[in-house]
Amino acid sequence: MPGYVFAFLGLATFFICLAAQPIAQGLRLFDHPDGDRKLHTKPTPLIGGFAVCLPVALLTLVLGFEIGDLLQLGVLAIAVLGFLALGYVDDRYHLNPSVRLLVSFLLILLMIDLVPEYRVQNLTFSFIDTTLGMTSWHYVFNLIVVVGFVYALNMADGINGLVAGLAIIWTALLLAFAPDHFVPVLVALLSGLVVFLVFNLRSRLFLGDAGAYSLAILIALLSIATYNESHGDLAADTIAIWLIIPVLDCLRLIITRVARRKSPLAADNNHLHHILARWLSHSWALAFYLALVAIPSVLAVSWPTYAPLWLAISVM
DSSP states (O other), X not given: OOHHHHHHHHHHHHHHHHTHHHHHHHHTOEEOOOSSSOOOSSOEEOXXXXXXXXXXHHHHHHXXXXXXXXXXXXXXXXXXXHHHHHHHHHHHHOOOHHHHHHHHHHHHHHHHXXXXXXXXXXXXXXXXXXXXXXXXXXXXXXXXXHHHHHHHHHHHTTSTTHHHHHHHHHHHHHHTTOOGGGHHHHHHHHHHHHHHHHHHHTTSOOOHHHHHHHHHHHHHHHHHHHHHHSTTSXXXXXXXXXXXXXXXXXXXXXXXXXXXXXXXXXXXSOSHHHHHHHHSOHHHHHHHHHHHHHHHHHHHHHSGGGHHHHHHHHHO
């Protein structure tokens, strides 16, 4: 695909970011400070997801028509747009968590049912020659894994630059393994994330639930499809190491909230990024969290046979 296409998509993200205030006013999408969890100084547009994911979804649809793979790429675009819409409604009207969870399950079930490449049906590992098949329960496994990752990434969206930084790391890692038809999507995503990150670090706009959900489903489906089409070059444990830090933090939060007799989906200031921010400055907290993800991930790609060691480091 010509380079000017990616330049155009990057410019589209740039201009959406520049026009964040009027767009957010039209959509009524602002995050208002509350003096507790939301400590920014003024109402901030929640349209980062539109800036990053709309151009990527458009490119994915065009690419599907161009290469004749409209089912796989079209479903990917629909998944991104569907979760973008779900997040918009949640940002705007604060959906009941049970309704939000049900809609997420239904959307993901539709995606993985339509396109077999978007569901894990067996697990291969980098350190043993055993393949674990999931013929009878792969739908349950996929629903739990994908929904869990979507909500884990949303929970991680608490300090400027964190989710965008994580997505940049994962996109770069996927580019090392992705089949050719996903490379333009990943390059477009990477360019949009870099542009958004510059604005986000200056508190010009936030991702919002719309951005976190749509980015998470995009990363999740691309990871699964790349794993399925890698012919053994990308092991399941390698992807687990890439994604495990926000997932572990999400599980920790759920367990501690239930132990305190609170809703597992309740908001608090006990996320890993909050803890790091209490110990360190914002810049160092962000760098520390991203390093926790990036270093074991790069080690897992470079020396995959030591995956249990890199996984243990991540868990610790």
